[in-house]
Amino acid sequence: MDEKVLSIDKTTLEMLDKAKKDGVKTAWDRKAELKAACGFGAAGVCCRNCNLGPCRVSPVPGKGVERGICGADAGVIVSRNFARMVAGGAAAHSDHGRSIALELYHTSPDGDIKVKDEKKLMKVAKRFNVPTEGRDIYDIAHDVAQAGLNDFGRQMGEVNFPPTLPKKRKEIWDNLGITPRGFDREVVSIMHSTHIGCMADAEPMIKMALRCGLADGWMGSYMATEFSDIMFGTPKSIDTEANLGVLGGNSVNIVLHGHEPSLSEMIVQAAEEPEMIALAKEQGADGINLCGMCCTANEATMRHGIKLAGNFMQQELAVVTGAVEALVVDVQCIFPALAKLSESYHTKFITTSPKAYIKGSVRMEMDEEHPLQTAREIVKAAIMNFKNRDKSKVMIPELKSEAIVGYSTEEILNKLDGVVNSQIGPMQTTKPLGDVIVAGVLRGAAGVVGCNNPKVQHDFGHIETIKGLIKNDIIVVVTGCAAQAAAKAGLLKKEARELAGPGLKKVCELVDIPPVLHMGSCVDISRILELVGSVANQLGTDISDLPVVGVAPEWMSEKAVSIGCYVVASGIDTWLGVVPPVTGSPEVVDILTNKMEDWLGAKFFIQPDPHKAVDEIVNRINEKRKKLGI
């Protein structure tokens, strides 16, 4: 393994040591075993889209082989590969959104999944033009679900957009021809056009990628978030704890990992049942300790304050503690390595979704009709596994941090109401946020999102970026694994305002919030779009005029690429801390980091050094402020 320090997180380093002693491998070991990555793949100039190939062309223009067998040059190959990453990412969010929409369609007053937030249902019904007057809420819910589902497979017209999408932004998309039609259609379109002998022009190829991304952000992810709130409740600020130290020494530890909230919701319910708690005690445990990883953790913590065990690169390390009875997963970002790893411990690695079976795991498929019953069986299996824990192999790091989570857009508006003078009003708007940005008390706002990536030091990019931004009076909202990094580093505490610049500190005191706001899972980035769109509408501008940015310091997944595309296409400059596989085509690089600004008023910035990225962001935000005259 590399000698350089792999993580800034102490629990991670402790557990890596233990993994070494236990003789088990982690992602970092596998990364090292792979040695230097292939330069053709890393530059995006390798194509396997037909059986004429594989072809690889030179990443240096004018040197070596310039075209593949079909004649595709580097620009074509890179743009096609890039577009397929977007399609992959968008498809993941699409299927996530679809499951949620189907669950909403199947809600019933006596079913396991009910409508919990009627107010939000009414709000969403309005935007889908579903009548609500005098109707049964479940009839409304089913109509809303149907309307949402239609957008996935829509063949005519365009998808429904939320009212938070500014008119000017929509016009830009229409003019560029990137207004999404059906969500699934946009994914299929990319798969079609990237087929051999189809699209062979980088610009329109990237535009298709943007269109697909937009279907993700403003439709699929947006809907997943809205419908999840309707069924499971809209998050409100709530206290929690983060890092591997949240695992209980003498509790049945169940780690929820994956993405879809229905799994975690059902397990949270099951684990709270008195019979389950009694059973755990019968087995000699103090109780049941639920904690989460990745976005399922974010969903469960936002709504229930479930503790955050860790982020993406820590998923194996949770098992290495030797204290996890069950690692329950559904879909996305689950290392297949967990199956082999859990063989070395007593941990039951339970897969629950037919979309993500993993060889070597214990399959306990969620029964769509009776999900709570399945959840009970899973919890029971975990409890019964407690006696198999080998105490001599247990080592739980002592480190954990307090955090406040649950900042949905609704909760942010509630908090903002606290600083509105009731004689002036209005209530329930983003005006106070717009005001402090216009006045300059806050320089701007940044969404720090994304994954972990062993190409960079674990959590370093997230934490340095966030600290740098808040110090410069830029308020930070976080989602996904970036949010968990912030939670672990103590940045989601109110006390963290001491690390903020004077303006942000003042705002945090007045509004009574931490300087970094956890807005949820990766689909919940739609909450950020909602917030930013609302501010733009409030100020009567377009999103690209606002001093706001997106940052993905340690991104790794295709979902992150799709997210990056819709964020930029929404008019928000986006910084990438890990270089995407596009460097083999100067043309594609020019489109992403230059031309896009002419199209969209925003572009990509690639900057692996978080400190330099912060400087660039501050400069860019000041430029935008100047243009806006604020």
Next chain:
Amino acid sequence: MNLYQTVFTGSKQALKVAEDLVKEVVEKKGKDCKVAFPDTAYSLPVIYAATGKKITNVGELEAALDVVRSLIVEEEMLDKLLNSGLATAVAAEIIEACKYVLSDAPYSEPCSGFISDPIIRSFGVPLVTGDVPGVAVVLGEFPDAETATKVIKDYQSKGLLTCLVGKVIDQAIEGKVKMGLDLRVVPLGYDVTSVIHIVSFAIRAALIFGAVKPGDLGSVLQYCSDRVPAFVNAFGPLSELVVSAGAGAIALGFPVITDQVVPEVPTLLLTQKDYDKVVKTSLEARKIKIKITEIPIPVSFAAAFEGERIRKGD
């Protein structure tokens, strides 16, 4: 112009006026000429509280201009903005001190000018007990005398101490508002800089009642913010100088409510165009709660009328 630049510009204007006036004083009176406000043990209270140094003569007053310069750092961050506001306050005190050097009685009826220590001490107890629930600093000009009178009388009936600066004084006179310290309506002066006399009131409250050490500016600001329930109503067109003075008020924790369109800052800088709501807006912004037992009588009833004298003509 963005809010920060407006404040910086106003502060630099205040500095320029102060520099010119000090120059005039040096030429006319010499550097050894004595500088003092009447009846105070705190020299120039704002400068004393900020630096811990007492200014005794014109030479020292000239040197105090450096305090103003050091507080103006033109960087768009909130702490710099608030300091720039304080710079305007210090410059205003220098300007007002010059007035007292150039003339034995720079202020005359109805204006009070500098407020002496004994008055502050006498107001201290009712401020602490909540008998005086707040201090309203009303500055500028209302659209008409009727509106001005209504607002001022409303504050008066609620027992607040109201200080007037600028043309609002004439409007209050026109509206037949009865004024005087005992009636808790005090016209300070017609120049914007005379607003410093209520600032130095608040700051001396910190030194006298809060026993804050002079020079400990952070504690002075904290005391004012926590204990002196003051706020500012700035009406009519706002010059850069007034806006920068407003930033000084915000540094002391006093919210500013205006009828003008400004870049608002929640709870600190607010626009209220409805004059009927000005009083309620201001009290809410400063979190002043008044326990009212309304007695249905045909005349205003409040502690503020306790010292009222009924003259023959009335």
